[in-house]
Amino acid sequence: MEPLSNRKKVLEQKPMDFWERLYLPAIFQGMGVTFRHMFKKKETIFYPEVEREFSENWRGMHSLKRDEQGRERCTACGLCALSCPAEAITMIAAERQKGEEELYREEKYAAVYEINMLRCIFCGLCEEACPKEAIYLDGPIVPADYLRKDFIYGKDKLVEEPFNV
Amino acid sequence: MELAFIIEKFALVTVIFLISLTVAAYSTLAERKIAGYLQDRVGPNRAGPGGMFQPLADGLKMFFKEEIIPTDSSKALFILGPSLALLTSLIGSAVIPWGESIQIADRLVSLQIADVNVGILYIFGVVSLGVYGIMIGGWASNNKFSLMGAIRAASQSISYEIPMGLSIIALLMATNTLSMKEIAEQQHGMNWNIFYQPLGFIIFLVCSFAETNRTPFDLPECETELVGGYHTEYSGFKMGAFMFAEYLNMFLASAVMSTLYFGGYNYPGMDWVNSMLGPLFGPLIGMGVLLVKIFAFIFFFMWVRWTVPRFRYDQLMNLGWKVLIPLAIANIVITGIVITIFDKL
Numbered sequence: 001m002e003p004l005s006n007r008k009k010v011l012e013q014k015p016m017d018f019w020e021r022l023y024l025p026a027i028f029q030g031m032g033v034t035f036r037h038m039f040k041k042k043e044t045i046f047y048p049e050v051e052r053e054f055s056e057n058w059r060g061m062h063s064l065k066r067d068e069q070g071r072e073r074c075t076a077c078g079l080c081a082l083s084c085p086a087e088a089i090t091m092i093a094a095e096r097q098k099g100e101e102e103l104y105r106e107e108k109y110a111a112v113y114e115i116n117m118l119r120c121i122f123c124g125l126c127e128e129a130c131p132k133e134a135i136y137l138d139g140p141i142v143p144a145d146y147l148r149k150d151f152i153y154g155k156d157k158l159v160e161e162p163f164n165v
Numbered sequence: 166m167e168l169a170f171i172i173e174k175f176a177l178v179t180v181i182f183l184i185s186l187t188v189a190a191y192s193t194l195a196e197r198k199i200a201g202y203l204q205d206r207v208g209p210n211r212a213g214p215g216g217m218f219q220p221l222a223d224g225l226k227m228f229f230k231e232e233i234i235p236t237d238s239s240k241a242l243f244i245l246g247p248s249l250a251l252l253t254s255l256i257g258s259a260v261i262p263w264g265e266s267i268q269i270a271d272r273l274v275s276l277q278i279a280d281v282n283v284g285i286l287y288i289f290g291v292v293s294l295g296v297y298g299i300m301i302g303g304w305a306s307n308n309k310f311s312l313m314g315a316i317r318a319a320s321q322s323i324s325y326e327i328p329m330g331l332s333i334i335a336l337l338m339a340t341n342t343l344s345m346k347e348i349a350e351q352q353h354g355m356n357w358n359i360f361y362q363p364l365g366f367i368i369f370l371v372c373s374f375a376e377t378n379r380t381p382f383d384l385p386e387c388e389t390e391l392v393g394g395y396h397t398e399y400s401g402f403k404m405g406a407f408m409f410a411e412y413l414n415m416f417l418a419s420a421v422m423s424t425l426y427f428g429g430y431n432y433p434g435m436d437w438v439n440s441m442l443g444p445l446f447g448p449l450i451g452m453g454v455l456l457v458k459i460f461a462f463i464f465f466f467m468w469v470r471w472t473v474p475r476f477r478y479d480q481l482m483n484l485g486w487k488v489l490i491p492l493a494i495a496n497i498v499i500t501g502i503v504i505t506i507f508d509k510l
Contacts, residue, residue, distance in 0.1 A: 023484075024367075027473055034203045034472040044207045 059122045061139030062115055064159045067105055072159065073134035076110035080126035080135055088119035089126060106132075113158060117142045117151040173274050181258055181278060184456075189412040190220040192463060196412075199467045227405035235398050237307045246302025247399065247406035253298060254413035257291040260284035261420045262349045264430045264452035268444035276452060277346055284345035285333060288421055289326070292376055295414060296322040299378075299385060302407065303395035314394030317478070318385035321375055324485040325382075329372035331493035332365040335500040336425060349429035354436070357428040364496045366426045368489055373418040375485070378411060380470040384478060419462035423455060430455040 045052050065073050076093035094111035096104045201208030209216040264276035281287050303315025339361050340348050375382040386394030396407045430451035439447030
């Protein structure tokens with residue numbers, strides 16, 4: 001039968017000849033290869049001092065965004081929690097009171113918004129589901145910690161810093 | 166006179182002991198550094214400048230780790246195993262001639278701890294004893310993996326001692342002496358035995374890889390099959406002793422190979438250097454040259470380890486019995502013929 005691609009290689013399966021059974025030529029060849037690698041550029045990135053450059057669409061820690069006037073965009077619609085395949089997001093909604101117009105953009109807002117970073121798989125579906133452009137995974141790597149409860153990030157860690165206008 | 170002799174030997178033993186321990190400790194760092202560089206990494210570099218204090222950190226870690234002695238093990242033998250391994254790897258360096266005699270205030274001090282007239286046999290005895298540490302440790306652990314490792318170590322070391330001894334016989338035919346000191350003296354300048362016994366050297370090199378349980382012959386501690394081999398059950402400092410013994414063995418094997426085949430402390434132009442520096446510093450340069458040769462061999466050991474994969478067990482036995490022993494016997498025959506022809510001329 002005609003092969004679909006011409007990438008098929010027929011391997012020779014003949015018994016080893018004398019030089020191959022000596023092992024030494026092959027060993028010296030291999031040692032030459034490893035010796036050349038000693039002088040190659042090292043791939044190591046010295047992590048705490050130097051950080052690897054991430055690609056533009058890299059997904060890191062979540063941040064809850066604010067609009068141009070510094071108000072929280074999130075309306076606690078729950079679409080992110082619904083879309084989350086790992087069920088990492090929970091929230092409690094609340095109604096905006098009089099005098100809070102500078103804090104929250106819509107009439108409803110998230111009083112509690114928690115993401116369990118141990119459950120999160122950083123798929124970015126919450127970002128895609130959000131109709132208000134309120135959540136983006138544009139932060140740094142989520143840092144290590146000692147206790148499970150410390151991985152549940154609340155609004156104090158997630159919401160963007162207010163603008164200094 | 167007697168007191169001076171004792172002091173002199175005691176000082177020498179201390180110095181050699183310290184050098185062995187330092188070299189073994191820094192071999193662990195060198196191993197990881199070389200492994201890194203061969204694999205396009207940099208190796209440990211956090212403890213001190215360039216990772217210089219890594220061996221100290223590792224040693225401290227070994228000391229402070231919990232030592233577990235399995236309940237079903239034979240306790241005395243369990244402790245004896247690593248102790249014996251460490252002991253045998255340390256006493257081997259007693260017959261290595263580290264340099265020519267140095268002169269301190271019209272007193273000639275030999276740089277060899279004991280000039281045994283059967284030095285090579287002594288080395289062989291010590292090296293064969295080394296496997297007892299592994300065997301006892303592996304057996305006393307009462308663990309199947311350890312036992313398998315110990316059995317492998319024993320059979321491997323028996324198999325490879327034969328070609329090693331046979332390759333040495335050819336060397337002895339060429340040198341006519343069993344004393345390490347005389348063998349070193351005969352190789353004055355550039356008159357090294359490697360030029361007379363190239364095949365014998367290769368056999369000896371392969372066998373010393375097997376005797377020190379280094380890759381490609383590290384089947385006794387083969388991680389992929391035996392978890393940790395003979396030291397599966399060991400932890401803390403006893404585990405450290407086994408590891409240390411392996412590096413000391415490597416140091417000893419390098420020293421023996423340098424002395425037997427690569428001229429020991431001899432180097433071209435040594436007469437001129439000795440006449441320039443006098444009888445005290447000249448031999449010390451020779452000792453430095455010997456250490457450089459040893460380091461080169463240690464580097465070679467590590468280079469091979471991070472290049473060559475482990476042999477399968479049947480391949481190991483085939484290589485030992487069907488390739489190396491016939492080659493070693495052929496080497497003896499060839500050496501005999503050549504010596505006879507040269508004597509007749």
